[in-house]
Amino acid sequence: MRRRFVIGKILGALSTLVFVVVFNFFLFRVVNDDPINSMFRGRNLTPEQLDRLRVKFNLDGTKWEQFVAYVRQLLHGDLGYSLKSSRPVSTVIAEAIWPTILLVGTSTLLAMLGIALGYRAGWRRGSTFDATATSVSMLTYSMPEYWIGMVALGVFAAGLGWFPVGGLNDPGSTLTGLERILDQLHHMILPATVLAVAYIGEYMIVARSAMIDTSREDYLQLARAKGLREADVRKRHAQPNALLPVVSLSAINFGFVLSGAIAVESIFSWPGIGQQTQFAIAGPDFPMLQGLFLLISAAVILANLAADLLYGYLDPRVAGR
Amino acid sequence: MKANVSNAWSRLRHDRLAMISLVVLVGFVVMAVITPWVSDRDDIRAINTADNPTWASPSSQFILGTDYLGRSVALQIMWGSRVSLFVGLAATLLTIVIGTVIGLASGFFGGWTDAVLMRITDWFLVIPFLPTAIVLAAVLNRSLWTIVFVIGITSWPSTARLVRSQVLSVRSRLYVDRARALGAGRAHLVRRHILPNVTPLVMASTTLAVPISILTETTLSFLGLGDPTQVSWGFILNEAREKGAVDRGAWWYYMPPGVAIVMVVLAFTLLGRAMETVLDPRLRET
Numbered sequence: 001m002r003r004r005f006v007i008g009k010i011l012g013a014l015s016t017l018v019f020v021v022v023f024n025f026f027l028f029r030v031v032n033d034d035p036i037n038s039m040f041r042g043r044n045l046t047p048e049q050l051d052r053l054r055v056k057f058n059l060d061g062t063k064w065e066q067f068v069a070y071v072r073q074l075l076h077g078d079l080g081y082s083l084k085s086s087r088p089v090s091t092v093i094a095e096a097i098w099p100t101i102l103l104v105g106t107s108t109l110l111a112m113l114g115i116a117l118g119y120r121a122g123w124r125r126g127s128t129f130d131a132t133a134t135s136v137s138m139l140t141y142s143m144p145e146y147w148i149g150m151v152a153l154g155v156f157a158a159g160l161g162w163f164p165v166g167g168l169n170d171p172g173s174t175l176t177g178l179e180r181i182l183d184q185l186h187h188m189i190l191p192a193t194v195l196a197v198a199y200i201g202e203y204m205i206v207a208r209s210a211m212i213d214t215s216r217e218d219y220l221q222l223a224r225a226k227g228l229r230e231a232d233v234r235k236r237h238a239q240p241n242a243l244l245p246v247v248s249l250s251a252i253n254f255g256f257v258l259s260g261a262i263a264v265e266s267i268f269s270w271p272g273i274g275q276q277t278q279f280a281i282a283g284p285d286f287p288m289l290q291g292l293f294l295l296i297s298a299a300v301i302l303a304n305l306a307a308d309l310l311y312g313y314l315d316p317r318v319a320g321r
Numbered sequence: 322m323k324a325n326v327s328n329a330w331s332r333l334r335h336d337r338l339a340m341i342s343l344v345v346l347v348g349f350v351v352m353a354v355i356t357p358w359v360s361d362r363d364d365i366r367a368i369n370t371a372d373n374p375t376w377a378s379p380s381s382q383f384i385l386g387t388d389y390l391g392r393s394v395a396l397q398i399m400w401g402s403r404v405s406l407f408v409g410l411a412a413t414l415l416t417i418v419i420g421t422v423i424g425l426a427s428g429f430f431g432g433w434t435d436a437v438l439m440r441i442t443d444w445f446l447v448i449p450f451l452p453t454a455i456v457l458a459a460v461l462n463r464s465l466w467t468i469v470f471v472i473g474i475t476s477w478p479s480t481a482r483l484v485r486s487q488v489l490s491v492r493s494r495l496y497v498d499r500a501r502a503l504g505a506g507r508a509h510l511v512r513r514h515i516l517p518n519v520t521p522l523v524m525a526s527t528t529l530a531v532p533i534s535i536l537t538e539t540t541l542s543f544l545g546l547g548d549p550t551q552v553s554w555g556f557i558l559n560e561a562r563e564k565g566a567v568d569r570g571a572w573w574y575y576m577p578p579g580v581a582i583v584m585v586v587l588a589f590t591l592l593g594r595a596m597e598t599v600l601d602p603r604l605r606e607t
Binding site for chain 2: 012013016019020023024027028138141143144146147151153154159255256258260263266267277278280281282284286290292293296300301304
C-alpha cells in the first residue's frame with residue numbers, strides 16, 4: 001500500500017487523538033472552572049483542605065501549567081485518582097475493561113450476522129425475505145438498546161427465570177474452572193443478545209444497499225454471460241465487492257456498540273466500562289469520567305484507523321499509487 | 322422550487338408507509354399540544370397522588386396503571402411527549418443550523434477555510450457521539466437546554482458533510498458560472514442559487530436527524546443526565562428501572578414509554594427515508 005496514504009491516515013488519527021486530549025482537558029478544567037468546589041459542595045471543608053485537594057487532583061497553578069502537567073501524566077499512563085474510591089483511574093479501568101471486551105466482542109460477532117442477512121436481502125431485492133428483514137431491521141434500529149434490555153430482563157429473567165438478572169457471576173459464587181466459565185456465559189447470553197439485536201439492523205441495512213449497488217455492475221453481467229451459476233456470481237463476484245462499505249461501517253458501529261454498552265451494562269450490572277461510566281455520572285466522579293472518555297475515544301479512533309487502512313488495502317483505488 | 326415541492330409531495334402521497342408515519346407523528350404532536358388542556362401538571366406530582374394505589378396494574382381509572390408513587394403512567398407519557406418532542410426538534414434545529422452554516426462556508430469558500438472546517442468535522446465524526454454527549458452533559462447544569470445544546474454540538478458533522486458536497490456540485494454548474502459572470506455577488510449567489518438547491522436535501526436530513534436526537538435525549542435522561550424537574554420518556558424509563566419495575570413485573574410502567582419512543586423514532590425514520598428517495602432520484606430503486 002502507498003506510503004503516503006498510510007502516513008496520512010495515521011497522522012489524521014493522531015490529530016484526532018490530540019483533539020480529544022485538548023477537548024477533555026478544556027471540558028473538565030475550563031468549562032467546569034472549579035471542579036473541586038462543585039464536587040465537594042456541602043461537605044464543609046476548610047479552605048486548607050480544599051487547597052490540598054486541588055494539589056492532589058492537579059488543579060493548582062495556571063491553566064497552561066495544568067495542561068502541561070495533565071499531558072505529562074497521560075504520557076506516563078497516569079489518569080489521576082477516582083474521587084469515589086480514591087483508587088487510580090487506570091487501575092479501575094484495567095479491571096473493568098475485560099468484561100467489556102468480552103461483551104462487546106461477542107455482540108459484535110453476533111451482530112455481524114446482519115451482513116449475511118443484508119447480502120441475501122439485497123441480492124433478492126423485493127422478495128418476501130427482503131421485505132421481512134428490512135422491516136425487522138428498521139424496527140430494532142428504532143429501539144433504545146437499554147429498553148430492549150429491560151424488556152428482555154422482564155420476560156426471560158424476571159418472568160420465565162431462564163437467565164440470571166445480572167452480574168458476571170452469581171453473587172458469592174464459589175465455582176471454579178470450567179463451571180465458572182459456563183456460569184459467566186450464562187450471565188452473558190442476555191446482555192450480548194440485547195446489544196446484538198440493537199445493532200444487527202445497521203449491519204443488515206448497509207450490507208443490503210452495498211449489495212444492491214454491486215448487483216447493478218456490468219462485471220456481474222459478464223460473469224453471467226460467461227455461464228457461471230447464479231450462486232457463483234454472487235459468492236465470487238458480488239459479495240467481495242459489496243464488502244467495502246461494510247468495512248467502514250464496522251468501525252463506526254464499533255463506536256455505537258461501545259456506547260450502547262454503557263446503558264446495557266448498567267441494566268445488567270455487568271462490571272465493565274459502561275457500568276463504571278454510569279457510576280461516574282452518578283457521582284459525579286470527574287477524573288473517572290475523563291479517563292473513561294479518553295479510553296473510549298481512543299478505542300474508537302484506533303478502530304477507525306484500522307478500518308481506513310483495511311479499506312485502502314481492499315480497494316487500491318482509494319489508496320492511490 | 323415551488324413546483325418541485327408540490328411534485329415531491331404528490332409523489333410522497335403515494336408512499337403508504339410515509340403517510341402512515343405522518344399520521345402517527347401528527348397524532349403525537351396533537352397529544353403533546355393538548356396535554357395541558359386535558360390534564361393538570363400537578364396530577365403527576367407526588368404530593369397529589371398519595372391517595373392513589375401504588376404499582377396498580379392498568380384499570381378503568383388508570384388505563385396504564387400507576388408507578389411507585391401512585392402517579393398515572395398514562396399522564397406521565399402524555400407530559401413526557403412534550404419534553405421528548407421539544408428536545409428532539411430543538412436539538413435537530415440546532416444541529417441543522419450549525420451543519421448548514423459550516424457546510425456552506427466550507428463548500429463555498431473552499432481553500433483553507435474548507436481544509437480547516439473539514440478537519441474539525443472529521444474530528445467530530447470520529448470521536449464517539451454518545452460518550453462525548455455524556456461528558457458534556459455531566460459538566461454542565463442539568464437542564465433541557467443543556468441537552469439541546471449537547472445534542473446539537475455533537476451531531477452536526479454529517480449535515481455539514483452533506484451540505485458541503487451538495488454545494489460543491491451546485492457551484493460547478495453552468496448557471497452559477499453564468500450568474501457570476503454577470504456580476505452576481507457572493508450573498509446573491511448563496512441566496513438565489515446555492516441555498517434553494519441545498520434546501521430539499523437538508524429537509525430530508527432534518528427528518529432523519531430528529532429520531533437520532535430523540536433517542537439521544539432518552540438515553541441521556543435514562544443515564545440520569547436529563548433535567549430532573551421535567552418528565553421525559555427517558556426519565557420515566559430511568560425511574561422505572563431504579564424503582565425495580567422490571568423485577569416486579571410492572572410491564573405497564575416500562576413498556577409504554579419504550580413503545581412511544583419506538584413509534585416516534587420509526588415514523589420519523591420512515592418519513593425521512595421516503596423524503597430522501599423522492600428528493601434524490603439516485604436513491605429511487607428502479
